[in-house]
Amino acid sequence: MRDLEKGTGRSLTVLIADDERLAREELVYLLSREAGVELVGQACSGREALEQARRLRPDALFLDVEMPEGSGLQAARRLREEGSAPMIVFTTAYDRYAVEAFGVEAVDYLLKPYEEERLREALARLRQRKEAGTEPASREGGPAGGMLPETEGGADRPLAEAAAVADLSAAPSLEGSVRPSDQQEGEVASAAASPAAGAVPRIDHAGIDPAASVPRKARLLVEDGGRMIVLDAALLLYAAKEDKSTRLRMADGSDHFTRQTLQELEERLGRGFFRPHRSYLVHLDYIKEIEPWFNGAYNLVLKHAEGERIPVSRAAAKDMLRLLEGS
Numbered sequence: 001m002r003d004l005e006k007g008t009g010r011s012l013t014v015l016i017a018d019d020e021r022l023a024r025e026e027l028v029y030l031l032s033r034e035a036g037v038e039l040v041g042q043a044c045s046g047r048e049a050l051e052q053a054r055r056l057r058p059d060a061l062f063l064d065v066e067m068p069e070g071s072g073l074q075a076a077r078r079l080r081e082e083g084s085a086p087m088i089v090f091t092t093a094y095d096r097y098a099v100e101a102f103g104v105e106a107v108d109y110l111l112k113p114y115e116e117e118r119l120r121e122a123l124a125r126l127r128q129r130k131e132a133g134t135e136p137a138s139r140e141g142g143p144a145g146g147m148l149p150e151t152e153g154g155a156d157r158p159l160a161e162a163a164a165v166a167d168l169s170a171a172p173s174l175e176g177s178v179r180p181s182d183q184q185e186g187e188v189a190s191a192a193a194s195p196a197a198g199a200v201p202r203i204d205h206a207g208i209d210p211a212a213s214v215p216r217k218a219r220l221l222v223e224d225g226g227r228m229i230v231l232d233a234a235l236l237l238y239a240a241k242e243d244k245s246t247r248l249r250m251a252d253g254s255d256h257f258t259r260q261t262l263q264e265l266e267e268r269l270g271r272g273f274f275r276p277h278r279s280y281l282v283h284l285d286y287i288k289e290i291e292p293w294f295n296g297a298y299n300l301v302l303k304h305a306e307g308e309r310i311p312v313s314r315a316a317a318k319d320m321l322r323l324l325e326g327s
Contacts, residue, residue, distance in 0.1 A: 274323060
């Protein structure tokens with residue numbers, strides 16, 4: 001942050017709350033490049049977010065949706081009830097919480113990995129609200145004026161659009177939920193590419209026949225509306241942890257859900273699959289590109305899913321590159 005005089009009202013004071021260290025560091029780095037932004041604190045749980053927001057009273061709170069000891073949504077609701085809520089920008093890797101973010105009158109909703117232009121748009125809205133003297137959150141009524149982003153977006157679409165198209169059945173309330181832990185080492189690599197990372201070359205992995213690296217006749221049984229569907233594991237692109245289930249993305253673009261954990265799937269599928277991140281299991285032979293991210297982390301682009309990005313933690317990157325080079 002480029003420091004301005006404290007207490008003059010010229011700077012935008014910001015508190016960051018995210019349980020994933022790399023995500024916090026990346027947001028700190030991006031905010032440090034913006035003039036007139038003063039970081040006053042960092043929190044790594046819903047409880048810490050509440051405590052620091054009450055004590056520091058920042059202008060804005062960048063709040064991760066999924067955190068231990070109370071979700072970001074729970075923290076936002078509690079601050080609103082107390083009448084002490086700062087302006088809130090939710091940060092998450094998923095857009096399915098947009099409807100609930102709308103309900104607590106968030107100023108914006110940023111998807112990870114962050115894009116600098118979208119972050120600047122969020123900061124502009126925060127400054128506009130602060131200069132106008134608009135209350136960050138009201139106890140009653142609809143959204144406060146100026147809350148809804150006006151820009152169009154793709155994967156990082158703004159709050160109003162995301163809320164309008166979100167599937168309510170796929171956006172379960174996080175009230176009372178606690179983010180599940182995982183034994184996978186490494187931390188989330190939720191970071192945008194930095195100029196320094198640009199020197200790292202992309203790796204284009206042509207791959208081999210996916211069926212060759214999966215145990216012969218490996219099958220996955222998943223329940224769908226009372227029936228059982230048999231999936232060919234050789235056509236599984238990746239598995240992702242989502243709330244209390246695991247989402248399976250297939251090569252044909254279809255999604256299926258199972259109660260099996262990522263660890264159980266990893267043990268069952270064996271060779272050919274890798275955990276680049278605690279929330280993902282990927283089929284190595286579908287990796288198309290590896291993009292450099294922030295602070296030594298990477299981003300995967302998969303065949304048949306070029307529009308998505310799978311994060312790779314720094315801890316997992318070395319092992320993954322070794323496996324790819326040896327395949």
